[in-house]
Structure formats: C-alpha cells, structure tokens
Amino acid sequence: MDKKEFKKKFKRRLAEKFAMEVTDASSNELYQTLGSLMTSAYSQDWRETWKDYRENNQKQSYYFSIEFLPGKMLKSNLLNMGWLELVEEGLDELGIQLNDLVEIEPDMALGNGGLGRLASCFMDSIASCGLPGNGNGIRYEYGLFKQRFVDNYQVELPDEWLQKGNLWEVRKESKAVDVQIGGNVYLKPDQYGKLSPVYEGGSKLRAVPYDTGMVGYQNKIVNTMRLWSLEIPPEEEDRYRSIEARRSFEDLTSVLYPDDSNEAGRKMRLTQEYFFVSAGVQSILRYFKSLNQPMDEINQYAAIHINDTHPAMCVAEFMRLLVDEEQMSWERAWDLTRKVMSYTNHTIMAEALEKWSIDMMKNVCPRIYQIIEEIDRRFVEELIGVQDFDLIQRTRIIQDGQVHMAHLAIIGSHSTNGVAKLHSDLLKSVVLHDFYLLYPDRFNNKTNGIAMRRWVQLANPAMSKVLDATIGKTWRKNSDDLRLLLNYEEDDQVLNALAEAKYQNKRSLAAYIKSHCGIEVSPEAIFDVQIKRLHAYKRQLLNLLHIIKLYLDLKENPELPIEPRVFIFGAKAAPSYHYAKSIIKVINEVASLINADETIKGKLKLVFLENYNVSLAERIIPAADVSEQISLASKEASGTSNMKLMLNGAVTIATLDGANVEIRDAVGDDNIAIFGLTEGEVYQYYEKRNYHAIDLYERDTTIQKVVNALIDGTIPNITKEGQEIFDSLIKYNDEFFVLRDFEDYCAAQMSVNQAYQDTRRWRQISLRNTANAGRFSSDRTVQQYADDIWQIEPLFAHNDNRGVTQH
Numbered sequence: 183m184d185k186k187e188f189k190k191k192f193k194r195r196l197a198e199k200f201a202m203e204v205t206d207a208s209s210n211e212l213y214q215t216l217g218s219l220m221t222s223a224y225s226q227d228w229r230e231t232w233k234d235y236r237e238n239n240q241k242q243s244y245y246f247s248i249e250f251l252p253g254k255m256l257k258s259n260l261l262n263m264g265w266l267e268l269v270e271e272g273l274d275e276l277g278i279q280l281n282d283l284v285e286i287e288p289d290m291a292l293g294n295g296g297l298g299r300l301a302s303c304f305m306d307s308i309a310s311c312g313l314p315g316n317g318n319g320i321r322y323e324y325g326l327f328k329q330r331f332v333d334n335y336q337v338e339l340p341d342e343w344l345q346k347g348n349l350w351e352v353r354k355e356s357k358a359v360d361v362q363i364g365g366n367v368y369l370k371p372d373q374y375g376k377l378s379p380v381y382e383g384g385s386k387l388r389a390v391p392y393d394t395g396m397v398g399y400q401n402k403i404v405n406t407m408r409l410w411s412l413e414i415p416p417e418e419e420d421r422y423r424s425i426e427a428r429r430s431f432e433d434l435t436s437v438l439y440p441d442d443s444n445e446a447g448r449k450m451r452l453t454q455e456y457f458f459v460s461a462g463v464q465s466i467l468r469y470f471k472s473l474n475q476p477m478d479e480i481n482q483y484a485a486i487h488i489n490d491t492h493p494a495m496c497v498a499e500f501m502r503l504l505v506d507e508e509q510m511s512w513e514r515a516w517d518l519t520r521k522v523m524s525y526t527n528h529t530i531m532a533e534a535l536e537k538w539s540i541d542m543m544k545n546v547c548p549r550i551y552q553i554i555e556e557i558d559r560r561f562v563e564e565l566i567g568v569q570d571f572d573l574i575q576r577t578r579i580i581q582d583g584q585v586h587m588a589h590l591a592i593i594g595s596h597s598t599n600g601v602a603k604l605h606s607d608l609l610k611s612v613v614l615h616d617f618y619l620l621y622p623d624r625f626n627n628k629t630n631g632i633a634m635r636r637w638v639q640l641a642n643p644a645m646s647k648v649l650d651a652t653i654g655k656t657w658r659k660n661s662d663d664l665r666l667l668l669n670y671e672e673d674d675q676v677l678n679a680l681a682e683a684k685y686q687n688k689r690s691l692a693a694y695i696k697s698h699c700g701i702e703v704s705p706e707a708i709f710d711v712q713i714k715r716l717h718a719y720k721r722q723l724l725n726l727l728h729i730i731k732l733y734l735d736l737k738e739n740p741e742l743p744i745e746p747r748v749f750i751f752g753a754k755a756a757p758s759y760h761y762a763k764s765i766i767k768v769i770n771e772v773a774s775l776i777n778a779d780e781t782i783k784g785k786l787k788l789v790f791l792e793n794y795n796v797s798l799a800e801r802i803i804p805a806a807d808v809s810e811q812i813s814l815a816s817k818e819a820s821g822t823s824n825m826k827l828m829l830n831g832a833v834t835i836a837t838l839d840g841a842n843v844e845i846r847d848a849v850g851d852d853n854i855a856i857f858g859l860t861e862g863e864v865y866q867y868y869e870k871r872n873y874h875a876i877d878l879y880e881r882d883t884t885i886q887k888v889v890n891a892l893i894d895g896t897i898p899n900i901t902k903e904g905q906e907i908f909d910s911l912i913k914y915n916d917e918f919f920v921l922r923d924f925e926d927y928c929a930a931q932m933s934v935n936q937a938y939q940d941t942r943r944w945r946q947i948s949l950r951n952t953a954n955a956g957r958f959s960s961d962r963t964v965q966q967y968a969d970d971i972w973q974i975e976p977l978f979a980h981n982d983n984r985g986v987t988q989h
C-alpha cells in the first residue's frame with residue numbers, strides 16, 4: 183500500500199464506520215478508524231498463519247502467564263506491519279498527528295512488572311522470529327491500578343482499560359470452554375475396574391477467549407495471545423440471580439492479584455489460576471484432537487510453558503484430561519505431560535514461591551488436588567530407598583498441609599530455567615538445590631531479553647535515525663549489528679549526533695515533567711533514573727539515602743563541585759505493601775523539600791513520576807543518562823529495565839546482581855560503575871549471622887547524619903514513615919544491607935559524576951553501551967527457548983510459499 187492509497191482507504195473507512203469526514207471526527211473516532219483498517223489488513227495474515235500451522239502439523243508453544251504487559255499496540259503494530267512511516271505521513275497530510283491518536287489508546291496493563299513485560303516482549307519476538315508460539319492468560323476487567331499521589335502518598339484508582347472497548351481483541355465465542363469449580367469428587371470403578379471421577383455439586387464457569395493478533399516484524403506471521411474472560415454458562419443462570427451472587431461471580435477475574443492477605447482473596451486468586459489453566463489446556467487439547475493425530479504424539483505438537491508458578495496446575499490439568507477424559511493410562515499420560523511442560527522461575531524471594539493450603543485446593547479444584555496427591559505419592563514411592571529420606575521430604579509436593587507449586591512444576595516438566603546466569607546458578611546451588619541433585623539435566627539458563635523494536639525503534643526514533651545513518655539499517659532486524667557502532671567510538675561526528683539525540687529526548691522528558699509535576703528540570707543536568715516496582719530488595723532506599731546525603735552536603739557547601747543532577751523515579755507499590763508505600767511517601771517529601779530549596783541552586787532535583795507503566799517507560803528510558811540497578815546482590819533474578827536503559831545509551835550503576843553481571847561482561851569494567859557486596863559475600867553474612875547494621879550506624883558519621891535525617895525533622899511530614907524506615911535499618915538490622923553498601927555506592931556515584939565531566943569520554947561510554955546491547959534482544963532469548971526447551975521451528979523451515987522470509 184502506498185500513501186495515496188492509505189489516505190483514500192482511511193477516508194473511506196471513516197465514512198463507513200462513522201459517516202464522517204476527517205475534519206468532523208474526534209481523535210477517538212480517528213483512532214478507531216485507523217485501528218480497524220489495521221486489523222482488517224493483518225487478519226488475512228493471521229488466518230493464513232493459523233492455517234499454515236495446521237496444514238503443516240506445526241508444533242506450537244503456549245506461554246501460560248498470569249501477567250501480560252503489552253502497553254499500547256497501535257505504533258508497534260504499525261511498525262511490525264511496515265506501515266509506520268507511511269501512516270504517519272499520510273495522516274499528517276490529512277491534518278492528523280499520529281501521536282494524538284496514540285494517546286487515545288489505554289495501556290494494556292494486565293501485569294505488575296518484569297514478569298508480565300517479559301511475556302509481552304516474548305510475544306513480539308516469537309512472532310517476529312516467525313516461531314509458532316502463543317500466549318495464554320486472563321482478560322482482567324481492570325488493569326493494574328492507576329497511581330496518583332495525594333499529599334505525597336500513593337493512592338490507587340481503578341484502571342478501567344476496557345471502558346471504551348478494545349480494538350485489537352476478537353471475541354471467539356465458538357472456542358469457549360467450561361471449567362469445573364468446587365464440589366466433591368469421588369472415584370468409582372467402571373465395569374472393567376478402572377476408576378473414574380464422579381462429580382457432585384460445584385459449578386461451571388464459562389471461559390470465553392478473546393484473541394489478539396501478535397504481529398511479527400514485517401514477516402506476515404501473526405500469532406495469537408489468547409486471554410480468557412469469565413461468563414456465566416446458560417445452565418447456571420439461576421445460581422446468579424441475586425445482585426450479590428452476580429457481583430461475586432464477576433469479581434472473580436476482575437482484578438489482577440486479588441489481595442491475598444485474606445482467605446477470600448486467596449481463594450479468588452487460586453480460582454483465577456485454575457480458570458485460565460484449565461481453559462487453556464482444554465483448548466490446546468481440543469485443537470490437537472481436531473488434527474486427528476495419535477494422542478501419544480501430542481508432545482510433537484504442543485509445548486506448554488509455565489511462566490512462574492501461577493500456571494503450575496497445567497501439570498495436573500493435562501494429566502486430568504489425558505487420564506479422565508482420554509482414558510489414557512497414568513504412566514503414558516505422565517510421560518507425555520513431562521515432555522510437554524516446561525517451567526521458568528522468576529524470583530528467589532521465598533514469599534513468591536507459591537504454596538496453597540490443601541483445604542483451599544480441595545475446595546476450589548478437588549479433582550486437581552487428587553491428581554496432585556497421586557503425583558506426590560508416586561514421586562515418593564519412586565525415590566524411597568534410592569534417595570536420602572530428608573531430601574525426599576524436602577522435595578515432595580505436599581508437605582505441612584500445603585501444596586508447593588514450584589515442586590509440582592519442576593517434577594511435572596522436563597525443563598526448569600532461571601532468567602540470568604547468576605540466577606540460574608543460584609537456583610542450582612541454593613534455592614532449588616535439592617531438585618538439582620534429583621534432576622541435574624532439567625536445569626538450564628535463559629537470560630532475559632527485551633523487544634528491541636519497541637525499546638529503540640519506537641521509543642527512540644531520534645537515536646534510531648543516527649544509527650541508520652551511521653551503521654545502516656540491518657540492526658533493525660539483527661540487533662547484533664549494533665556492534666558496528668564500535669567502529670565509530672573515536673568519530674566525533676557520530677558521538678555528537680548520538681549526544682544530540684539524547685539531548686532531544688531529555689528535552690521532551692523535561693517538558694513532560696514540567697507539565698505533569700510542575701517541576702522545572704534542565705536537560706543539561708544528568709538524568710539519573712530508577713524505574714521498577716517498588717520493593718525493599720530493589721533498594722530505592724539506597725538511592726534516596728544518597729540523594730539525602732548530596733542534599734545535606736550541598737546545604738553545607740553550596741559550591742560543591744557536582745554536576746547538576748535530576749533523579750527520576752517511577753514505581754508502583756503493591757496496594758498492601760505498607761513499607762514500600764512509606765518509601766514512596768518519603769521520596770515524595772524529600773522531593774518537595776529539595777525542589778523548593780533555592781539555596782542549592784538547582785544542582786539537585788528529584789522527580790517521582792506518577793503512574794509508571796510501559797508508555798511512561800518509553801518516554802523516560804531514551805532520556806536517561808544514568809541507570810540505577812542497585813538491588814542487593816542475589817535478589818534480582820534478572821532485571822530487564824537494565825537492558826532497556828543500556829540499549830538507549832545510559833550508563834549503569836550496578837551491583838553484581840541478576841543480568842547486571844552479563845551487562846558488565848558485555849561492556850567491560852570501564853563502561854559501567856559496579857559497587858557493593860557480591861552474592862557470595864551476602865551469603866557469607868547469612869551463614870555467619872554477623873551483619874550488624876547498628877555498628878555501621880554508630881561508627882560512620884555520614885551514615886548517622888543521613889539516616890538521622892529520616893527522624894530529626896530535616897524532612898517534613900514523615901514522622902511515621904521516617905521512623906518506620908529508620909527502624910527497618912537500625913532496629914530490624916537492615917534486611918537488604920543498604921547501610922553496608924552505602925559507602926561503596928556513594929563512591930560509585932562520585933565516579934559517575936567525574937566521568938560525566940569528561941564529555942567526550944562520557945559519550946564514548948554511552949556509545950559502547952548501545953553497541954553492546956544486541957545480545958539482550960528477546961529475539962535471542964526466544965530462539966533459545968525454541969531450540970532448547972520447546973523444540974519448535976519457524977514456519978518457513980517447512981514452507982515459504984507465502985513469501986515469508988527468514989528473520
């Protein structure tokens with residue numbers, strides 16, 4: 183399609199859809215029109231992709247995830263369709279700004295953070311690499327809450343993302359399935375003595391899929407992200423006549439992660455998990471059966487991926503369907519289940535390794551519980567006398583009245599991976615060590631990656647243009663070609679052009695900050711960014727303490743020779759995470775204090791941007807000079823904002839945690855500021871129990887001064903929160919070694935300050951970060967999953983008669 187044709191089609195579609203002309207239409211109507219042109223254009227490829235998979239008996243992977251965080255889809259679909267420039271120019275000629283339409287689209291925020299964003303980067307990469315893979319999740323009525331600050335406190339407002347409809351989804355009523363919840367199940371022998379389950383009571387939930395096309399990058403492949411929505415099956419209508427009953431039914435999938443501090447919330451969450459697991463696995467099986475292939479070969483057609491423990495019940499549900507519905511023997515079913523399933527662990531934080539009480543599970547999905555019990559029984563039976571008794575007790579699925587979901591996922595699959603080298607090593611040596619002893623071959627690493635298309639091409643057009651002009655355009659398809667940039671590290675013209683692009687991005691972020699927070703910041707200052715969920719282990723507090731130190735130093739000596747800095751935070755705290763919300767409050771109060779203080783002459787600014795989400799990340803990241811990756815070593819499984827920021831030329835201040843280690847390897851010690859305890863040192867402290875934060879506090883006058891500022895009135899309005907944080911450090915012995923790493927962190931900050939003063943050197947460091955980011959493409963990551971875990975192949979390996987070209 184050319185521009186002229188686009189304009190014609192656009193005007194025609196607007197007339198058909200709204201009976202309007204461009205000049206009469208609102209941005210929303212224009213957005214709807216463009217979206218409908220796009221979906222009808224890629225639907226053809228979507229259908230053909232699906233048909234090709236079917237006709238080729240293509241093995242497909244299914245990525246089960248309780249979170250997906252795609253952000254906005256308009257521009258990324260335009261880019262992947264190859265329409266971006268043409269549409270941007272065409273609309274411009276019609277007097278429409280594409281960016282105005284982009285603003286209309288709500289962020290699709292069906293996730294919290296890293297886990298969900300990774301899932302969406304994978305969806306983009308799987309399609310872009312031409313791989314047959316799909317997503318499977320929940321269509322929550324509300325996205326992650328909208329964050330507002332009121333009196334500097336976080337307040338959560340509902341995110342009604344579906345209010346104006348969702349352009350990209352297609353409701354597939356014909357593909358609905360029913361999910362059995364609750365009731366009693368007992369086993370009854372049939373005439374041959376085989377036991378079959380008999381269900382009593384309980385209810386049925388109807389799961390209706392809403393499919394969204396995952397458009398590959400200019401390759402005619404369109405995969406599917408299938409999100410399940412909850413409806414009342416007609417035969418159950420009576421049960422939900424009262425308003426109350428109906429409401430509690432609808433609540434089931436209305437929010438992401440219902441509050442799990444109470445029984446009702448926990449039950450809701452377990453129901454959600456079983457709901458999308460059962461619906462997804464049933465639909466995979468139904469599709470497979472339509473292919474008329476022997477059931478024994480299903481592992482050659484489907485790979486089911488368990489993204490963290492939330493979908494771990496896939497193991498038991500798959501067993502249930504094979505054994506109960508397909509009458510397969512337990513042994514055959516178990517063999518197939520393990521071949522089909524694989525599992526990724528995303529955190530070593532103990533509280534996130536899910537466990538469910540037996541009673542709760544019996545209550546929500548009794549048959550699944552029976553099957554898990556049987557898996558557990560056989561697991562123990564097989565190992566008894568072969569393995570150490572204690573090891574069996576520690577690894578079995580059911581212990582102490584609870585079902586351990588990670589154990590189920592590992593025992594019931596053929597692959598368990600971590601998300602960065604260090605994390606995968608820790609899984610083997612510490613967190614899942616017992617399982618590593620049992621199944622050494624199942625463990626592997628898949629370092630995370632990011633969708634380069636979104637995080638450079640879309641987020642940073644200014645830098646993309648410089649890249650095109652310098653190294654050609656091949657990096658857009660093959661991110662390893664970013665390395666070509668290394669040939670220009672002595673080329674002042676290129677260094678300046680990259681710096682100019684950065685400056686432009688900083689200017690537009692400064693304008694955003696001005697209009698959203700009323701704070702004036704200078705694009706000449708260092709933009710120092712920490713963006714991620716608010717969590718104690720990520721140590722936003724460490725960053726804050728350093729800011730307080732700088733502030734106190736400047737108050738003492740306003741002439742202090744430091745480069746002006748703007749510290750930028752973006753973070754949401756889980757609504758029930760009290761401590762994290764106190765940190766937000768204190769950061770905001772420090773910001774109010776610093777930003778209003780003219781005696782420090784604008785050398786320091788602190789901005790906490792409200793409502794951090796994918797779209798905001800796209801604004802912040804291209805404008806960052808410094809990237810804060812300062813979690814306590816061993817705690818951050820990987821991190822992915824670290825990758826996005828380096829890719830966009832930010833210099834990282836980092837602990838040797840998660841993927842930071844691999845970033846250091848990629849750029850070399852001279853192009854990153856490493857500080858802090860190593861993971862080995864942290865574990866030493868655990869072992870010897872010899873960390874005493876109070877000693878540091880008493881010995882070190884700088885620490886004293888800074889920490890005291892939390893409680894001595896230096897910072898107004900934080901009587902409660904300041905004390906709470908002070909206590910976490912001093913009274914409760916600083917769980918995440920903030921004070922232990924403080925001095926080293928300040929030194930790293932100082933070295934960054936100095937490096938920035940040498941402009942040319944700074945620009946070179948920045949260039950080297952971009953140039954070495956190629957390996958962190960999620961195209962690389964999903965290709966590794968495809969080869970090593972899922973054993974799926976691109977469509978074109980069989981069939982290129984649709985002109986599908988190799989990525």
Ligand code: 7GP
Nearest residue numbers: 296297528534601818819820821822
């Ligand atoms: C996150 C990890 O914290 C982060 O380090 C990693 O980069 C990301 O997953 C993707 O692998 N984990 C979560 O977001 C999470 O919710 C617990 O994990 C369920």
